[in-house]
Amino acid sequence: MLIKDYRKDPYLSLLRPLVEAYLAFYRAGTRHIESMGLTSAQFDVIAELGGTDGLTCVELGEGTLITKGTLTGVLDRLEAKGLLTREKVKGDRRATNILLTSKGEALYKKVFPAHAEFLKPFFEQALSKEEVKQMKPLLKRLRDSFEGS
């Protein structure tokens, strides 16, 4: 989503750099994740489940912003890969506890550090520690501004 022109506006001139920086980051990251055999949505689910004792579909949906009908399909494919299981919750027989299998947990533990290590050099190459420290609060304010919409 790029707005051409409008580059002269002091605020809108930030649009392009923001979009381009994120997309470059995202594409590199996605390539790496897909090279490990996961889609973005699947990665997000694994990320959400990793290190927990399991979550319900509702909780997972809130964490990943995937709606429940869509989630069923994503979970099906991860289950077919043997990465997670669904188990009944006692106390509420409507609910399901979604949790990583040992295979899924192993993948989580491998994939996350691997992905972080993959990303890190790009940040190091681009920015000094000082600049990172400068940038963080600005990004957070930007997030909060858009989230209040």
Add this chain to the structure above:
Amino acid sequence: MLIKDYRKDPYLSLLRPLVEAYLAFYRAGTRHIESMGLTSAQFDVIAELGGTDGLTCVELGEGTLITKGTLTGVLDRLEAKGLLTREKVKGDRRATNILLTSKGEALYKKVFPAHAEFLKPFFEQALSKEEVKQMKPLLKRLRDSFEGS
């Protein structure tokens, strides 16, 4: 694509803010674009075509990073909406010139300023002009770092 933990690393601590800021921006932007009747891919194509005399599929693909097989479908849907046309190129009978119709051009002229105006207040609310100026080169370096991958 969020990496939990790793927040203590001075570089990787930037990951979450970057992703969250962009996603908040992107979601607000996408909602607005979809409220105008376009998908993101369609918006990107209109953005690329707007203000030009037309582009070939190859050029459009390079600009939007949509592969040619996918592009055909996106163009079909925009053509069905009466927003663009395909015309033969003389000189190379393999090539097609994709260009906005007057309806498409009118939409481009309406949708772009509208979208920019929609986004602007969020930036103004979040950042000072000084901060925007600070941030731009950092984002560009980040982009270049990831693009070289």
Add this chain to the structure above:
DNA sequence: TATTGTTATACTCTATAACTATA
């Protein structure tokens, strides 16, 4: 031989609405 664009194929994500089972 190489390039342009379409077609065919297949998969994933996406949302919504209807549904079942349970609360």
Add this chain to the structure above:
DNA sequence: TATAGTTATAGAGTATAACAATA
């Protein structure tokens, strides 16, 4: 009545490979 999750449906984007027309 409300909630949890699945199923059904439909549409959009995605890539790849095969193809026809042209260069």
